[in-house]
Amino acid sequence: MTDKTTLGARLRELRLAKGLGLREAATIAGINHGYLSQLERDEVAQPAPPVLQKLAAAYDEPFLLLMRWANYLEDDPQGLSANQSRALKIMGEPTAAELQAIKAVLDAMRAGRADMSALQRLDGHLDQADRAEIRRHVLALLRRADALDVIPTPLDQVTEISKLVIAGEVTLSPAVTRRLRERFGDLVDKALELILGSVQFDSREVYLQKGLYHLKHRFVHAHEIGHDLLPWHRELYASLDDKTRLKPEVHDQYERQANQAAIEILTQGDRLRAEADDSALSFDLINRVGSQFEISVQATARHVVEETHQACALAISYRGSGTGKLMPPHLYSSRSFEEGFHWQSDRAPAPLIQQHLRAAQRGDALEPITLADVRGRIATVHLDSLCTPQAVFVLFRCSPEKKPLLTRLTHVEWPLRSH
Ligand SMILES: [Zn+2]
Incomplete structure (x- = not known):
């Protein structure tokens, strides 16, 4: 029943032509053999190019050929x-x-x-x-x-x-x-x-x-x-x-x-993150490590927020060229913040974020706010902001100290978003 034209069928054919067993091939390619088996049964919707590259090397076939089979080229x-x-x-x-x-x-x-x-x-x-x-x-x-x-x-x-x-x-x-x-x-x-x-x-x-x-x-x-x-x-x-x-x-x-x-x-992998996680995140800290590593504040802020062990999110609004008007914000969350608030998936409170970006743009001091997480628990979130000629940044950071929860409103398991 296997369709010879599918990627999986072709990969299997290639492996057999090389006289390799599934485990053997997986070992040479440096990938998981269970994954290779799924791949050959076309159970992987879109095998990533790095995997195809490893397989091409293992089978001594042109990488471009596998990329073509996987429909990545036009x-x-x-x-x-x-x-x-x-x-x-x-x-x-x-x-x-x-x-x-x-x-x-x-x-x-x-x-x-x-x-x-x-x-x-x-x-x-x-x-x-x-x-x-x-x-x-x-x-x-x-x-x-x-x-x-x-x-x-x-x-x-x-x-x-x-x-x-x-x-x-x-x-x-x-x-x-x-x-x-x-x-x-x-x-x-x-x-x-x-x-x-x-x-x-x-x-x-x-x-x-x-x-x-x-x-x-x-x-x-x-x-x-x-x-x-x-x-x-x-x-x-x-x-x-x-x-x-x-x-x-x-x-x-x-x-x-x-x-x-x-x-x-x-x-350098985890180096900057470790440095930044020594204290509570702020733009002072981001600026300091950014200049130490010689990375722009924008790239540093995004990297830190994506990697930090602290619960925080970052909103960046670029200024429109000419008008100076703030563009719709980009949003980044740390892993723990995302688990708590799902801002990056689907639950970002757009009006609240816009409101603080505009306040930051005016130069207002941003007071802490309280936010309910996806389970209805209330957290105190500290805000910090930065304005550059290119953009306005607002950092939302949950208090790092483990405070007792103020209120427990509901206890609902929100469905996880599937990707
Ligand atoms: Zn490039």
Whole structure:
């Protein structure tokens, strides 16, 4: 009854062709054999690219083939390469002229296959398995580079041990710029501005945009190292041809993974978190550890809140460019806060959050509030805020001390949200 065209059937066929038993194959690939068995029975809806990469290596087959079977790739309708399309994505709806200009710029810039990064718009979440896998690769790299516990992370050392070189800025030679400007005018500069960084896997060169401020420069630098570090990134980009690209949602996931690798390289796994968990979270503390590790306050705040053992949540509202008006907030919760309040899943009290963001924007002092958790228990939540030219931040932190519960209103088990 097995459909030969399913991913599971094909993987099973591949394994049998190699003469490997299930356990044997799983061991070589370094994955759980129960999981492999589920995979072969098509019981895994969407096996993650890192798993497919390990299996491809174990069976000595092209990773790209398995990615194709798993339906992660698509033909590029514009005939641009995966990486060119990726750079285009952030333009919104480019006109035909813009498309042409960007393609020409990228063609001129790339000697080989490159990742063109644009970091800002990638704000989604990664699952725990991805995060754990990324951390493992990052810590191994830092160890190899002798950079573990050297704060701030010596990126040059890490670059060197990765056998990458900083080749220079994202730029074109004056002659090429002139030639392209004759054809495309200002669009050439616009296209160049969109590319924050790039890593070329064949020549091992990293390019970083000129004029990025120090902390952003470090982040983009670490992001490019991240693409090279994660085997399912490196192998994919090294073998994609110009007619194929990652499906947009998979591409976004890859970018988030590179961002996660970047923050892990800069925070050194658990190091920054441990430092921040020494005392009750506040923006003073976040600023202090952020400058110690040389990471922007925004990236530090998000990382700390996602990793901390304290119960807290973070709301960030970016200011609209031009208007300065606050945009709808992004919300992050620590694990224990999420268990208690489910803000990140579905129960965030939007009016309350907006109200405190606006108060923070006005510069008002934020008084503690009381909140009922999902079981109806009342908790005292302390607030702290920070305003920067780019954004307004509000931190919600439950008192760390175990106070007796004030009230027990109801005792209802809320259904867990399934993902
Ligand atoms: Zn990238």
